[in-house]
Structures are given as C-alpha cells and as structure tokens.
Amino acid sequence: MLAENRVGILKGEFDVQSTFEGDNNVLMQQVSKALLAEYIAAQRKKAPFKGLGLEHMNGPCPVIPDNLTGYSLRSIKFQADVFFLRERDLLKRYVAEVSQYQAQGQSKEDAILLSYQLGEELARAFTERTILQTIIEAEMSSSGSLKDVLGLLRSMYALISIEEDSSFLQYGILSLVNFAAVKKEVMKLCSDLRPHALGIVSSFGVPDSFLSPIAFDWVEANSWGSPNSGNC
Incomplete structure (x- = not known):
C-alpha cells in the first residue's frame, strides 16, 4: 500500500532537502526552558x-473522575482538564528538579541539561495541549456535520495522545482503570470515524491518484482474484 501511494518516493525526495539542525530534542528543550x-x-x-497558554494554572487543579465513561472520555471538559493537569504537574516537577540540581551546585544551564527527560515530557505536554485547544476553537466555530466530525477527530487526537504518553500513568494523572477505558474508546472512535475517512483525506486536497484502491471499494480491493489483493 505504501508503494501504491508513492510514500517512499515522496519521502525520499523530501528528506534530501531537509536539515537536522532543528532536532526535536533540541526544540523540546527550548520549549521547556x-x-x-x-x-x-x-x-x-x-x-x-x-503567557504561553499557562493561564489554566491560575485556577484550581482539575479533578479527574475515578471511573470514566465513553461519554466523559469524549467530552471537551475531560480532555482539556487532563491535558491541563499533565502540563501543570510536569511543570512543577521540572521546576523542582532544576532547582534541586542548582541547590547541589550545578549551574542553571547544567541543571536544565540534567533535567532533560522531564523537560521533554513537559514540552510534549505543552505542545499537545496547545494543539488540542486549537482543535477545540475550530470545532466551536463550526456547525452541523462538520462540527460532528471535528468532535470525533478531537477525541481521537486527545485519546491517542493519552494512550501514547506513559506520563499519565507514571505520575498518577490517570488510574489503570481509566487508562484502560481510554484504549477501548480509541477502538470505538476508529469505527465511528471510518465512514468519514475518505472525506477527511479529500479535505486536505489529496488527489485520488495518490490513494490506494482500498480507499474506495475495500471489499473489491481485498477480494480473492482482485489484481490489487495480492492473492492472484
């Protein structure tokens, strides 16, 4: 499928024109600083x-319910709260760790370097929270079926971000029960988004010629004897 979509060719043409001076690790450290x-x-x-969207830290600390339902997992309130809570928690941990290294005689620069792991986790939390807020703003300014699809995409983004970041479990932001509920809800979201998949891809202006046959008639594309199925 990657070959049919010419992903390899396009990536090869792009990579040779890229530089690696803006390595993500360096950028993450700049954000955390x-x-x-x-x-x-x-x-x-x-x-x-x-500044920097940290106004949410002026209010009380969000409280996450003990047992999250599918409805609450998809709600803007839960998603915003859990992203706010992660960023707040990691920022305080990062400040404390940098301060601890400085108290041990390290310079500020060395203390920041020694705290790189927390710094990267914090920068990721900041980035994902910013993206989520941007999606929410777009969703709130839309209406009708577009708003419904944006809501599904928002939930998919938020829950996959949670699923892929161990800090939610590591620092006790989510319980094991709630984390398991997130994973189950992601699978349900995949089913809910499936009917809209082609429309979402088309909204980016991707030509049909770039799409695999499975994007259109997936039954035919996977049928025995189809030239695209690999079963001939």
Missing part, C-alpha cells in the same frame, strides 16, 4: 500566569 522562565517570573512577581 521558556516554560521554566515563565513559571519563575510569575512566582517572583507573585502574579498570575499570562
């Missing part, structure tokens, strides 16, 4: 957070 600076500045001034 900016968040660290914003946190320290707010604490020193004893002022509320006003």
Whole structure:
C-alpha cells in the first residue's frame, strides 16, 4: 500500500532537502526552558500566569473522575482538564528538579541539561495541549456535520495522545482503570470515524491518484482474484 501511494518516493525526495539542525530534542528543550522562565517570573512577581497558554494554572487543579465513561472520555471538559493537569504537574516537577540540581551546585544551564527527560515530557505536554485547544476553537466555530466530525477527530487526537504518553500513568494523572477505558474508546472512535475517512483525506486536497484502491471499494480491493489483493 505504501508503494501504491508513492510514500517512499515522496519521502525520499523530501528528506534530501531537509536539515537536522532543528532536532526535536533540541526544540523540546527550548520549549521547556521558556516554560521554566515563565513559571519563575510569575512566582517572583507573585502574579498570575499570562503567557504561553499557562493561564489554566491560575485556577484550581482539575479533578479527574475515578471511573470514566465513553461519554466523559469524549467530552471537551475531560480532555482539556487532563491535558491541563499533565502540563501543570510536569511543570512543577521540572521546576523542582532544576532547582534541586542548582541547590547541589550545578549551574542553571547544567541543571536544565540534567533535567532533560522531564523537560521533554513537559514540552510534549505543552505542545499537545496547545494543539488540542486549537482543535477545540475550530470545532466551536463550526456547525452541523462538520462540527460532528471535528468532535470525533478531537477525541481521537486527545485519546491517542493519552494512550501514547506513559506520563499519565507514571505520575498518577490517570488510574489503570481509566487508562484502560481510554484504549477501548480509541477502538470505538476508529469505527465511528471510518465512514468519514475518505472525506477527511479529500479535505486536505489529496488527489485520488495518490490513494490506494482500498480507499474506495475495500471489499473489491481485498477480494480473492482482485489484481490489487495480492492473492492472484
């Protein structure tokens, strides 16, 4: 299927023109350093957070229910709350770890480097929270069937982000029961999104010639004897 969609050829043509100076690890460290600076500045001034989308930290800490249902997992409130909670928790852990290294005599720069793992987790939390908020804004400004599909995509993005990030379990943000519920809901979302898949791809302007035959008549594409099935 990758060959039919010419993914290899397109990737090969793109990669040779790319540089690796903007390595993701370096970019993540830059993000976490900016968040660290914003946190320290707010604490020193004893002022509320006003930048980098950290305003959510001015309010009370979100509380996640013990037993999440499919309805609550797909709700904007839960998704925003759990992303806010992760970012808040990781930022405080990151600040504490950097401060601890500095108290041991490390320079600020070395302390940040030694805290790289938490820094990357924090930057990921910040990035995914920002993306989620952007999706929510687009969804809230739409209507009708478009809003419904955007809601499904929002839930898919949020729940897969949770499923793929161990920090939700590692730091006790979600219980094992709720984490298992997330994984089950992702499978249900796949089924709910399946009828809209071709329309979503088409909305990006991807030509039909770039799509595999399975994108259209998947029964025929997988039938015995079909030239595209590999069963001939």
